[in-house]
Amino acid sequence: METTLDHISETLQAQGQPRYRINQVRTAWFTQPNWDSVTTLSKQLRQDLAQQFSWLSFPTVKVFNSPKDSTQKAIITLADGQKVETVNMPNSRDTRTVCVSSQVGCGMGCTFCATGTMGLKRNLTVDEIVDQVRYWRWQASDVPITNVVFMGMGEPLANSDAVKQAINILINDCEIGKTRIVLSTVAFPGSLKRLVLDADFPDVRLAISLHAGTDETRGKIVPSHKRQTIQQIKEGIEAYLAARHNRRHHVTLEYVMLLDVNDMPTEAEALAKTFKHLSHQIKVNLIPWNQTDANLQRSSEQHMIVFQDILEQAGIPTTIRYSKGLDISAACGQLVVKPLS
Ligand code: SF4
Numbered sequence: 001m002e003t004t005l006d007h008i009s010e011t012l013q014a015q016g017q018p019r020y021r022i023n024q025v026r027t028a029w030f031t032q033p034n035w036d037s038v039t040t041l042s043k044q045l046r047q048d049l050a051q052q053f054s055w056l057s058f059p060t061v062k063v064f065n066s067p068k069d070s071t072q073k074a075i076i077t078l079a080d081g082q083k084v085e086t087v088n089m090p091n092s093r094d095t096r097t098v099c100v101s102s103q104v105g106c107g108m109g110c111t112f113c114a115t116g117t118m119g120l121k122r123n124l125t126v127d128e129i130v131d132q133v134r135y136w137r138w139q140a141s142d143v144p145i146t147n148v149v150f151m152g153m154g155e156p157l158a159n160s161d162a163v164k165q166a167i168n169i170l171i172n173d174c175e176i177g178k179t180r181i182v183l184s185t186v187a188f189p190g191s192l193k194r195l196v197l198d199a200d201f202p203d204v205r206l207a208i209s210l211h212a213g214t215d216e217t218r219g220k221i222v223p224s225h226k227r228q229t230i231q232q233i234k235e236g237i238e239a240y241l242a243a244r245h246n247r248r249h250h251v252t253l254e255y256v257m258l259l260d261v262n263d264m265p266t267e268a269e270a271l272a273k274t275f276k277h278l279s280h281q282i283k284v285n286l287i288p289w290n291q292t293d294a295n296l297q298r299s300s301e302q303h304m305i306v307f308q309d310i311l312e313q314a315g316i317p318t319t320i321r322y323s324k325g326l327d328i329s330a331a332c333g334q335l336v337v338k339p340l341s
Contacts, residue, residue, distance in 0.1 A: 001165055003126050005029055008053055025049075030173045033138040057127035061135060074135065078104070078128060082121055084153050086132040088139070096140070097147035100132040102163050103154025108186050109223045110209070112256050114292040115153045123159040129166035133174060148176055151184040151207070157191040160201070167202050182207050184254065188224040192236025196243050203244035207252040207285075208237065212262045213270030221261060234274055241281050251278075256287045257299035257307070268307045272314035279315040286320045 008029075009022050021041070028038040035050040060077035072088040087099040106113070107120030132152075137145055148170055150156040156163045163183070170176045184207040185191060195201055210233070212218035218225040237251050253275065257263050275282060286308060289298040299307075304320050311318040 001126055001161060003130070003165075003169075004053055004057065008049065011049075011052065021045075026173070030134060030137070056135060057125065057131045063139070072136075072139075074132075076132070076135075078124075084124065084128075084132075086136070086152055088136045088145075090143070091147070094143055095146040096136070096143050097149060098133050098136045098145050099149050099152045100129055101152030101154050102129060102150055102156040102159050106154045107158065108155050108188065110186065110211075111221045111223075112211075112258060112289055112292070112294055112296055114294075117293070118153075120154075120158075123162060124154070126162045126165045126169070129162060130169050130174075133170060133176075137174070145174070146176065147180045147182075149182040149184065149207075151182070155186055155188065156183050157185045157195060158188070160191075160194070160198075164198070164201050167204060171202060178202050178204050181205065182252070184209060186222055186224055187233050187236060189228040189232075192233065192240060196236070196239045205250065205252070206237075206240060207254050208233065209256075210253045210271075211256050213267035213272075213274070217262050217267055221258070230274055234278075237278065237282070241278070251282045253282060253284045254287060255284055256289050257304050258289050259297040259299045259303065261296065263299040263303045263307055265306060265310060268310035272311050272316060275316060276314045279317070283317040283319070284311055286318060288320065288322060 005026065008025055012022050012025065024040040025038065028040065032038055034055050035046050038046055041049070058076045058078050062075045062077075064073045064075075066072070070090045074086050074088070076084050076086060078084065082104045084101040084104055086101055089097045089099065091097055101124060103123050104121035105118035106115045108116060109119075110116045133145060133148055150163065167181055167183075170181060171178055181202070181204040183204050186209045209222070210218070210230070211221055212225075212230070215225070215229050218230060241251060253271075255262070255271075271284070275284075286304055288304065289296060291298075308318045308320060
């Protein structure tokens with residue numbers, strides 16, 4: 001899967017340009033905002049390259065700023081007119097986390113997720129994934145991006161070849177550490193097994209979109225679960241941890257809290273029973289559901305606290321995580337691009 005940068009390198013090589021010239025372009029590609037800024041190259045060479053290669057793989061970006069918490073959301077129009085969203089969130093210590101999309105829409109159809117209502121339109125290319133980070137890098141160049149989370153639109157493991165290559169580029173060229181990249185997956189049947197067997201897939205942190213303690217409940221809200229069991233997901237997590245675990249590396253179970261759907265104590269008890277023995281290697285994030293068009297309600301504070309208590313009593317570290325960017329529909333599960341929006 002060749003990227004624009006590969007094509008640029010091939011072009012420069014074919015022109016007989018020295019190796020250091022190719023390295024200059026590679027360095028600038030991840031630090032500069034456009035061809036004009038690549039002043040290490042002659043003006044003529046810059047102009048020639050600009051005529052052949054767009055600096056970004058997408059032509060249009062519309063940015064929305066949250067006045068409440070400095071979160072920014074960008075709606076990106078891709079070269080074929082499809083749209084995806086990416087979010088740039090401030091961290092506590094003058095750094096930023098970028099949330100990237102890996103597909104246009106998503107075929108997994110989780111009932112609580114706005115993206116799931118779009119269906120899958122297509123996979124993103126390596127360039128289209130990496131360029132979300134490149135774009136935010138120079139949008140606010142004074143605050144470094146230290147973390148990248150694959151929690152935007154799409155199921156990353158359903159586009160795993162492009163996602164794997166994009167992650168390797170983020171690690172090697174954007175200097176984002178492996179343990180600062182989180183891949184969030186619904187763990188559809190077979191996906192964790194393939195991930196564990198793929199030795200080239202970087203050992204990033206995993207977040208499993210679990211959202212239920214029992215198969216019956218998960219099957220109702222995560223349609224892709226119908227052909228597997230939570231037991232099998234647990235085995236996949238154990239295999240991933242056995243293959244990739246180190247002290248800074250843990251797996252997060254994501255759990256969106258839906259009133260009277262999955263927030264009952266029985267679900268927490270089932271979850272605790274299944275994952276108790278992994279309590280030193282996993283943690284649970286309880287995520288208050290963010291409003292979409294779905295006919296669902298967020299759990300009450302009281303339900304969430306009871307749920308948290310049950311897990312903590314089983315020794316499983318559990319936090320209640322409120323999303324950023326709610327006021328601009330940039331929060332977890334809210335990313336959706338309506339046709340012609
Ligand atoms: S939660 Fe993730 S896997 Fe499920 S529909 Fe939304 S984007 Fe797809």
